[in-house]
Amino acid sequence: MKMNKRSLNEWLSYLEKLHPTEIELGLTRIGKVANDLNVIHFDAKVITVAGTNGKGTTCAFLEEILIQAGYKVGVYSSPHIQRYTERLRINKQEMPEQFHCQAFEKIESLRGDTSLSYFEYVTLGCLDILKAEKCDFILLEVGLGGRLDATNVVESDVSVVTTIGIDHIDWLGDDREKIGFEKAGVFRASKPVICGELDAPQSLQQHAENINADIRYAGKDFQATIGANSWSWSGHKNIDNLPLTLMPLQNASTALAVIEALELELPVTLLTNAIGHAQLAGRLQKVSSETQVDTYLDVAHNPQSAEYLATQLQHLRKPGGKVFAIVGMLEDKDLTGTFAVINSAIDYYHLIPLECYRGASQQTLLKHYQASNDLPAKVDCFETIADAYNRVLSKANNDDIIIVFGSFYTVSAFLTFSQG
Template sequence: MFVADTLEAWLAHLEQLHPSAIDMGLERVARVRDALGLKPGFPILTVGGTNGKGSVCAMLTAMLRAAGYKVGTYTSPHLLTYNERVRIDLEPASDAAIVAAFAAVEAARGDTSLTYFEFGTLAAMQQFIAAGVDVAVLEVGLGGRLDAVNAFDADVAAVVNVDLDHQAYLGDTREKIAFEKAGIYRPGQLAFCADPNPPQALLDVAAQQGAELRLLSRDYSWQLEAEGNQWACTTPAGTRHALPLPALRGNYQLGNAALAVAMLDGVRNRLPVSLGQVKRGLLEVEWPARCQVLPGRPQTVLDVAHNPHAARALRQALDGMGYAANTHAVFGAMADKDIASVVTILADRIDCWHLAAPQIARAASSEQLAGIVAAAAPKAQVKRYDSVAEAWRGACEAAGEADRILAFGSFYTVAEVMAARG
């Protein structure tokens, strides 16, 4: 049995424990869950979807915290430190707490091999139970039906949206992907879908499961008020008026906020949250690198948009940020992503591309990126660098005060930019 005192050593152990980084299925994780005796006695809110699930989790957590609940939140991936994945009352877990949970999982698993994510998911729940949280907010890692998070039954489950991503694991159509994502729904429990055009497969799974499905526009809705400076959310519980715009930028965040409010209204008998507490949570929510605008000039924007759906949302958000003389993009992406579509969607919003591969084997090379950009935006300036940090410095040197620097793409790219900024 592996033994270590440091989080760094444990993470290195997790990375080599299983033969493949992604191995879909619940049999292994369920076996170790039962060996650990992990039986959460608190409500679980699970959020899946192609994009936006982390933002919804952040809003749920902020509103529940404003209501005074002790909240455990599990999200992935992290940006700078693994501790970001496991939060209790908004605070990242300590190294010591994570190491203790990892040791418990290691002792319970026997000869069962677990992936990095499976191991971490079990350890997160171990910490939440040990801490005595009132509620857990869980973000699905990949898909839903066979994701490790789905080893824990959700009292309320939501699919934010369904679009193409991770096709090698989830399927190459929205219908196939929807089938996987809807796997988090449970019989007799509330299920939400915020996609304006929910695939039939999702509706079918919800019906087969006997879940109580609530859809955007049909069962809950949102609308702007006060000339766009406030908004209202209508659910079966009634209408909440004069809500502040969420602290997270981008008009698309209103849809995420409405979903979070609707989810909480669905469990108001167990977890009541007042109008004032909803408002406070919306004003205080933080979620780094999701259309995050940093202080100072030139304007700097961080966003982890790495698929077409997210790129369209980013484009819309940029259009709402006002004038910039030139936009310099620091961009890097994984080779298995639809890079061409992402670049095409944003091509006419970017004047100069600063390209580099983040430090991970799956990353597309700067040469590959340059070829894609040249095809999609032949008039754009393109500069290649040996590292993301160098690309960031190059963009900073090239940008004037009236310009904008956009650092986007994979989580690894944005994380390396954040590290380079210091």
């Protein structure tokens, strides 16, 4: 008798238990199954995007530009915030759960005794759907590092590195030269590479030279110049009067360099409109609420991303207004360093625990805040995000701002609470 088909939740539960470790870098296992699944080479133009921060927003800018230009665009990203199906979108539409289940069934029938990690299995599933959908462009957001990440099994046409900072020390190393080498692992010989990092490590530059990559550097081969009410971009051509956005302009600049490397001749009006309309959940995402207090969500979770968030909060701050932060983070992040760069932008902290693997307790967050603190921000600890938010609302007025940040898990918890 035929067994009932697994639901998506049943599949995900199965995948979580399938492999002994959550993260196991390397392309040997996934490479074998990817070859059998025929997802190493695509007819589409494939753009692989690596980087410590900025991968998602760079993909969002590219996605908006290419869709407005009339192309069919697939984007694979991770992690998701609320729904697993957020990980794959085609022309901004999430694929139905059934598509993912069918892809998992195919992988299960092909993998034999090859053990796959959760991320490897998920990556293969999304690649299988992308293959079937026959996109014009595919944007692959690297999960961790680059050289040994599951996405690197695909042969790409353009490789991108957005930024390079210290993160994921256990897997990538504890200095920028080691991390730069890992990111550079997505480069392809003689193919275009866009480096959005303004201070590229020597290891990255050397690897690009060794494989004769056609690399273009931010600050040298292309650059963004920010004015009071607009910004301009210069590469082989110049584009003026581009709109300022809440998402990092350096990532928009990197996206424009990719468009140039693809040799796409697109109208300036299209590029201007696309950059102004590009959005991504969890990146200074403004949420609607019954209150009049502006509330923003951001997944900033390390010093580099927190530093950018701090500058944006200073711009958003209203005259005489305060900034109330609700913070939850993972314990293996640079907690002290993250607090240190954003303290000057925050007036009141509300620390919460994350109920997940590696989630830091509010007491752990408090300890790291105290280690970083040289400013008189006021700090309270709470058991739940609901408790923290309700306390903030009891104190904040219409001139204030609420920022919820620290992790994808934090943003997800807030959205689940606020929408429930």
